Amino acid sequence: MNLKNSRPCGDFRTSYNRDMTMFDDKKGFYLTCLGILFLIFSPLLLDSYLISLLIYIGFYAIAALGLNILVGFTGQISVGHAVFFGFGAFASAWLNNNFAIPVFFCIPLAAILTALVGLLFGIPAARVKGLYLAIATLAAQFIMEDFFSRASWFTGGVDGASAEPLKIFGIFFDTDTKYFFIVLFWVVISFILATNILRTRDGRAFLAVRDHYLSAEMMGINLTKYRILSFGISSFFAGLGGALYGHYLNFVSIEEFNIQLSITFLAMIIIGGLGSVRGSIMGAAFMVLLPEIMDWLTRSLAGTPIDNALSLSEAIPFIKEASIGLVIILFLIFEPNGLAYRWGQIRAWFKLYPFSY
Amino acid sequence: MAFDFLIQLLVNGFIIGLLYGVVAMSFVLIYKSSQVVNFAQGEFLLVGAWACWWLLAKFSMPFYMAFLLTLLFMMLFGILVQIIILKPLIGEPIISIIMVTIGLSIFFQAIMNWMFGVFTEPFPQIFSSESLNIFGLNVQTAYLMSGLISIFIMISFALFFKKSKLGLAMRATAFDQQAAQSLGVSIKQVFAAAWAISAMVSAVAGVVFGIVNGISSGIAFMGIKVFPAVILGGLDSVLGAILGGLVIGLLEHLAHYIDVQFLNIGNLIRIAPFYALIVILMIKPYGFFGTKDIERV
Numbered sequence: 001m002n003l004k005n006s007r008p009c010g011d012f013r014t015s016y017n018r019d020m021t022m023f024d025d026k027k028g029f030y031l032t033c034l035g036i037l038f039l040i041f042s043p044l045l046l047d048s049y050l051i052s053l054l055i056y057i058g059f060y061a062i063a064a065l066g067l068n069i070l071v072g073f074t075g076q077i078s079v080g081h082a083v084f085f086g087f088g089a090f091a092s093a094w095l096n097n098n099f100a101i102p103v104f105f106c107i108p109l110a111a112i113l114t115a116l117v118g119l120l121f122g123i124p125a126a127r128v129k130g131l132y133l134a135i136a137t138l139a140a141q142f143i144m145e146d147f148f149s150r151a152s153w154f155t156g157g158v159d160g161a162s163a164e165p166l167k168i169f170g171i172f173f174d175t176d177t178k179y180f181f182i183v184l185f186w187v188v189i190s191f192i193l194a195t196n197i198l199r200t201r202d203g204r205a206f207l208a209v210r211d212h213y214l215s216a217e218m219m220g221i222n223l224t225k226y227r228i229l230s231f232g233i234s235s236f237f238a239g240l241g242g243a244l245y246g247h248y249l250n251f252v253s254i255e256e257f258n259i260q261l262s263i264t265f266l267a268m269i270i271i272g273g274l275g276s277v278r279g280s281i282m283g284a285a286f287m288v289l290l291p292e293i294m295d296w297l298t299r300s301l302a303g304t305p306i307d308n309a310l311s312l313s314e315a316i317p318f319i320k321e322a323s324i325g326l327v328i329i330l331f332l333i334f335e336p337n338g339l340a341y342r343w344g345q346i347r348a349w350f351k352l353y354p355f356s357y
Numbered sequence: 358m359a360f361d362f363l364i365q366l367l368v369n370g371f372i373i374g375l376l377y378g379v380v381a382m383s384f385v386l387i388y389k390s391s392q393v394v395n396f397a398q399g400e401f402l403l404v405g406a407w408a409c410w411w412l413l414a415k416f417s418m419p420f421y422m423a424f425l426l427t428l429l430f431m432m433l434f435g436i437l438v439q440i441i442i443l444k445p446l447i448g449e450p451i452i453s454i455i456m457v458t459i460g461l462s463i464f465f466q467a468i469m470n471w472m473f474g475v476f477t478e479p480f481p482q483i484f485s486s487e488s489l490n491i492f493g494l495n496v497q498t499a500y501l502m503s504g505l506i507s508i509f510i511m512i513s514f515a516l517f518f519k520k521s522k523l524g525l526a527m528r529a530t531a532f533d534q535q536a537a538q539s540l541g542v543s544i545k546q547v548f549a550a551a552w553a554i555s556a557m558v559s560a561v562a563g564v565v566f567g568i569v570n571g572i573s574s575g576i577a578f579m580g581i582k583v584f585p586a587v588i589l590g591g592l593d594s595v596l597g598a599i600l601g602g603l604v605i606g607l608l609e610h611l612a613h614y615i616d617v618q619f620l621n622i623g624n625l626i627r628i629a630p631f632y633a634l635i636v637i638l639m640i641k642p643y644g645f646f647g648t649k650d651i652e653r654v
Contacts, residue, residue, distance in 0.1 A: 325464030
């Protein structure tokens with residue numbers, strides 16, 4: 001299990017500066033730039049359905065990144081991430097509807113508000129760890145869901161809240177293609193932000209808390225401070241993702257931020273790779289595409305004897321749900337290090353090609 | 358009127374609490390012997406209840422036969438889950454264990470919904486009369502039976518751990534795995550037995566719950582309600598689990614009473630146990646009888 005931090009063969013670091021770079025090597029930097037460039041031009045190439053999938057991947061990736069900072073980097077388990085995601089969505093709609101702040105500023109403001117709530121929740125959470133923390137956040141999930149259904153001044157109660165589409169300089173970003181650029185902008189910003197947070201002293205402190213909290217405390221790291229801070233940062237990204245989600249759908253309902261979504265976030269970071277910034281986006285992509293693939297598989301099986309025997313077409317929602325559970329189990333048993341680790345292995349294989357093992 | 362209502366609620370709370378206690382006990386059994394936090398306990402109830410319902414409704418078996426077959430099935434089910442899913446994860450960090458059981462719970466819930474539909478199905482009539490009148494209180498026969506069954510399970514648990522060889526082996530394993538192994542206890546057998554017993558006991562609770570309220574995926578929520586109970590009692594104490602279950606059952610019905618009589622905010626019965634859970638974690642994280650970890654934060 002310690003493979004998580006081991007590098008593939010042939011990946012050498014000879015100085016500390018080299019170890020602290022944002023990208024593994026020049027090639028990684030160019031590849032990322034190329035990827036972003038491709039995404040900028042993708043609305044020209046892809047149809048709006050694929051673009052909407054990319055948008056979903058975008059805001060889920062931001063939220064998953066937040067959860068990864070909490071779980072993967074600080075070792076604090078949270079089973080209640082969806083409520084922070086939801087809080088961000090409601091906060092942004094609330095700020096926009098009640099204070100007439102332009103949506104463009106509402107999104108980061110909502111993220112900051114969510115971060116404050118996260119800090120608040122972090123104070124009791126910093127006292128417990130491991131399993132107890134998981135159970136405490138599970139309770140927080142239900143309590144916050146209950147709060148959403150009660151606080152109609154904030155969430156609109158059972159009617160939900162309407163979130164205005166984003167508008168800059170009189171241009172409405174209300175179609176998928178236009179909104180895509182907003183999401184892309186925030187994805188790039190938050191991934192740069194997260195990578196850089198993890199390069200600072202605070203980021204290294206998170207890793208120390210995760211790896212051995214007693215040793216970390218002896219080295220002069222204030223455990224309580226970093227546990228709470230980690231909750232705050234994680235909630236910030238959750239809120240950012242949630243706000244983007246709210247203004248994309250233009251409507252936020254109280255029922256969406258349930259435990260299922262929290263589990264999906266956890267599944268994203270486990271599949272992507274705990275403790276990997278890159279893994280968060282891979283996991284988000286995987287979890288968004290998985291139901292689509294299941295959908296496609298079921299539809300392509302339509303009419304065959306298998307379909308007739310199991311009446312698959314009526315069971316699509318259950319198949320999607322079951323596949324999420326199954327994928328979590330299979331990944332934990334067969335690939336606990338996640339996709340990011342596998343990606344590193346593949347890259348190393350090509351790098352060392354004839355002599356890789 | 359209000360007083361009668363309170364007493365009625367408290368009786369119901371007591372009986373539901375006993376049922377929570379039983380589920381909590383089967384949760385603690387797994388945690389104690391194999392250090393696995395089972396987030397899929399509720400799905401064990403669900404699978405057991407549906408299996409029994411299926412045998413009753415589709416084959417119109419007599420109840421006792423369907424019940425016995427369900428227990429047999431759940432024994433195999435528990436052992437299989439342990440061998441296939443949990444065994445490869447021994448020694449993995451706690452998040453992996455938590456996540457794998459969460460994955461199991463999603464998986465089984467979806468499969469059950471797929472196989473049996475999402476609507477509540479009533480159990481076929483088992484008792485001749487719907488409710489009994491005891492000391493002027495109207496108690497549903499099924500409730501009364503469930504209380505008796507719960508107490509029966511608890512007593513047989515106590516006897517099993519005190520008297521039987523396997524029970525002793527399980528206690529030894531829970532106390533010190535390595536020492537038990539060196540004295541000839543088969544850890545594999547103990548783990549499998551723990552999961553089998555836990556699944557069987559959960560199935561009983563599931564069937565009882567199904568008889569009272571009908572079966573739907575809502576039964577699986579018992580698996581989440583179990584957390585306040587086990588935290589209150591202490592994660593690794595069987596006695597604590599029973600007491601915790603009782604307290605949570607009474608507490609939520611008391612909360613319901615206060616809600617209906619004074620506050621009128623609704624839904625308090627559902628959410629009160631979780632507030633209790635947070636409070637308990639803040640002031641006494643190891644519960645009434647739980648072992649204190651020496652490592653402190």
